[in-house]
Amino acid sequence: MKRYLFGLDAEYAHRLTLRMLSLIPPFTPPRARPELAVKLWGTDFKNPIGLAAGMDKDAVAIRAWEMLGFGFAELGTVTPRPQAGNDEPRLWRVPERRALINRLGFPSEGMLAVGPRIERMRKAGISIRLGLNFGPNSNTPPESVAADYATLMEGLGPAADFIVINVSSPNTPGLRNWQSPEKMTELFAAMLGKTGESPRPVLVKISPDLERNELFRICETALELGVDGIVACNTTVQREAIGVSSPHPGGLSGRPLTIRARELIRDIHTHTRGKIPIIGVGGVSTAEDAWLHIRAGASLVELYTALIYEGPGVAERIKAGLADLLRRNGFRSISEVVGIDR
Numbered sequence: 001m002k003r004y005l006f007g008l009d010a011e012y013a014h015r016l017t018l019r020m021l022s023l024i025p026p027f028t029p030p031r032a033r034p035e036l037a038v039k040l041w042g043t044d045f046k047n048p049i050g051l052a053a054g055m056d057k058d059a060v061a062i063r064a065w066e067m068l069g070f071g072f073a074e075l076g077t078v079t080p081r082p083q084a085g086n087d088e089p090r091l092w093r094v095p096e097r098r099a100l101i102n103r104l105g106f107p108s109e110g111m112l113a114v115g116p117r118i119e120r121m122r123k124a125g126i127s128i129r130l131g132l133n134f135g136p137n138s139n140t141p142p143e144s145v146a147a148d149y150a151t152l153m154e155g156l157g158p159a160a161d162f163i164v165i166n167v168s169s170p171n172t173p174g175l176r177n178w179q180s181p182e183k184m185t186e187l188f189a190a191m192l193g194k195t196g197e198s199p200r201p202v203l204v205k206i207s208p209d210l211e212r213n214e215l216f217r218i219c220e221t222a223l224e225l226g227v228d229g230i231v232a233c234n235t236t237v238q239r240e241a242i243g244v245s246s247p248h249p250g251g252l253s254g255r256p257l258t259i260r261a262r263e264l265i266r267d268i269h270t271h272t273r274g275k276i277p278i279i280g281v282g283g284v285s286t287a288e289d290a291w292l293h294i295r296a297g298a299s300l301v302e303l304y305t306a307l308i309y310e311g312p313g314v315a316e317r318i319k320a321g322l323a324d325l326l327r328r329n330g331f332r333s334i335s336e337v338v339g340i341d342r
């Protein structure tokens with residue numbers, strides 16, 4: 001199967017796979033592993049392994065993620081209005097490094113298409129938790145970007161178990177400027193309105209290309225604003241520095257990101273003294289990878305690129321390995337392990 005899919009153009013293979021996954025009828029979900037359960041923001045997660053944003057941008061295959069054993073899926077990035085994204089080609093494999101490069105630019109069916117799909121799945125009954133990742137439309141003028149996030153919060157926020165503010169995609173010009181303390185404060189004021197509160201946990205997703213002092217300023221701003229969590233991290237625009245040579249433009253994901261993601265997780269956990277939960281994402285493809293992200297400070301872990309290289313059994317394999325690592329190291333729950341390497 002992998003050989004067949006790798007013979008196709010990367011984006012065509014992605015579409016085909018997603019279409020097949022969206023047609024999966026419900027079957028018995030994989031066996032529960034109570035020792036992997038995590039409680040965060042008052043929400044019960046069956047396990048800490050989640051699907052990262054970008055794989056299921058329009059929420060078409062929620063049932064499949066549950067059946068493949070994920071404890072949660074971060075859907076999106078969703079934009080307020082539908083948009084096509086950048087011109088193709090815009091997705092490439094770098095198989096020798098188990099990496100992907102994309103410059104998709106948020107193709108999205110828009111929030112009015114995504115909301116009812118989630119509602120339908122919730123009515124049908126799901127146990128997987130759903131994060132919703134928000135981004136602005138590419139034709140939104142800079143002075144209205146905060147209003148785009150506010151529109152998404154109002155229209156789609158209530159459908160989510162948690163919300164992720166994506167200010168770190170390298171493929172939407174100017175987006176990463178919203179990581180500065182001033183812009184982040186402006187964004188939160190616009191999104192949360194007069195009450196200053198959100199009915200759902202709100203997380204910020206950050207870039208691996210931040211300087212250390214920028215990262216620390218974000219941590220301090222996040223503490224001041226009462227941000228509920230940090231997702232670390234998005235794709236990188238670096239190439240040579242992490243040993244990748246490729247002519248393709250855009251954000252790089254997968255194995256070359258593992259170490260950088262872990263360093264960010266540890267820095268955030270240290271700098272916030274563990275006060276802000278972290279979703280660790282970047283280069284996770286084995287139980288050991290997930291384990292080390294958790295030890296560095298991640299309460300939950302996500303993956304995307306490993307699904308392409310390791311196949312649909314990856315979440316189950318990681319869960320089995322994590323359960324084993326817990327037992328062998330004498331822990332009874334994931335939460336006991338979070339940040340012990342800090």
Ligand SMILES: Cc1cc2nc3c(=O)[nH]c(=O)nc-3n(C[C@H](O)[C@H](O)[C@H](O)COP(=O)(O)O)c2cc1C
Pocket residue numbers: 052053054055057076077091100102104106133166169205233234235252253254255257281282283284302303304305306
């Ligand atoms: C093809 C592709 C599309 C992505 N789209 C999004 C997106 O829409 N929003 C987002 O926040 N992150 C997006 N990401 C980034 C992932 O969510 C994740 O942060 C990154 O790929 C690192 O994880 P990985 O190494 O497990 O893939 C995308 C990644 C890939 C490979």
